Amino acid sequence: MLAAYAARRSFDDPLSALEVGDIDPPAVPDGWVTVELRSASLNHHDIWSLRGVGLPEDRLPMILGCDAAGVTESGEEVVLHTIVADAARGGGNETNDPERTLLSELHPGTFAERVAVPARNLIPKPAFLNWAQAGCLSTAWLTAYRMLFTRGQATAGQTVLVQGAGGGVATAATAMAKAAGLRVWVTSRSEAKRSRALDVGADQAFEPGARLPERVDLVVETVGEATFNHSMKAVRPGGKVIVSGSTSGANPPIELQRLFFLQLDLLGSTMGSKDEFEAMLAFLAEHDLRPLVDSTYPLAEAREAFLRLERGDVFGKIVLTWNS
Secondary structure, eight states, X not given: OEEEEEOSOOSSOGGGGEEEEEOOOOOOOTTEEEEEEEEEEOOHHHHHHHHTTTOOGGGOSEEOOSOOEEEETTOOEEEEOOEEOOGGGGTTOGGGOTTOEEBTTTXXXXXXXXXXXXXXXXXXXXXXXXXXXXXXXXXXXXXXXIIIIIISOOOTTOEEEESSTTSHHHHXXXXXXXXXXXXXXXXXXXXXXXXXXXXXXXXXXXXXXXXXXXXEEEEEEOSOTTTHHHHHXXXXXXXXXXXXXXXXXXXXXXXXXXXXXXXXXXXEOOSOOHHHHHHHHHHHHHTTOOOOEEEEEEGGGHHHHHHHHHHTOOSSEEEEEOOO
């Protein structure tokens, strides 16, 4: 079957490790089902996989892709919750399972004509989403939902700073925070992305590191080293900085005196549970929200999609589509 996969690892030139071509379909473990895919979206996780982060040589070749939507063999239209984990091992939440994994890490991912997933990971596709939109949800939108409403406990009337406007999580967080009644501020190096963020729902947009009109209640941080110091300085005493990514680097300096003296909450967040996925879908329906799609590519043109992601000239999600 046709797939986009990591054939090797290359930290310095990740796209040199990408192959698009025929590969044997993966085996289907007991209790898993096969889904014929209609759409799947790219994430920076896919770039890191090509670099070899979390993907050892003995698992290659590995089909990439964490998000997807498609049709089961029985004809059911579904979106995929792509965390493979046991909630019991995580104290009732699969995101805390120490053995959790995403599709494309231990098990073949979604950039293929078909994928095998545990039956419990299937969620009915909402009719109000088209295929491209449905393929955007499991990583960026679910991550943003958990950051805001589970870890951040965001409520109407608060102010949230979203670092790195234009990225998948940042765009999702901007739209959902605005729908929930928060005041939303964003940052971006790009004037065009700052302008687009205002269209998505941001109330104000700033250059990275800019002095803000006042301190915020919480910060959505996915950028890492380039913005982390600003995030810590931007939040009010007793506020929260929620971190789910480090695309610009994973080891920023941290002022411990600021952390404890201002009694800040520094919180990590990863993906979301199936229950949170279903709650997020209900939130989208209630507020008439749709994931923002930057662009779509046929699966056969996955390399061009990766090039666009790597260049960073993206606002929303890049989606692979086929059989639609």
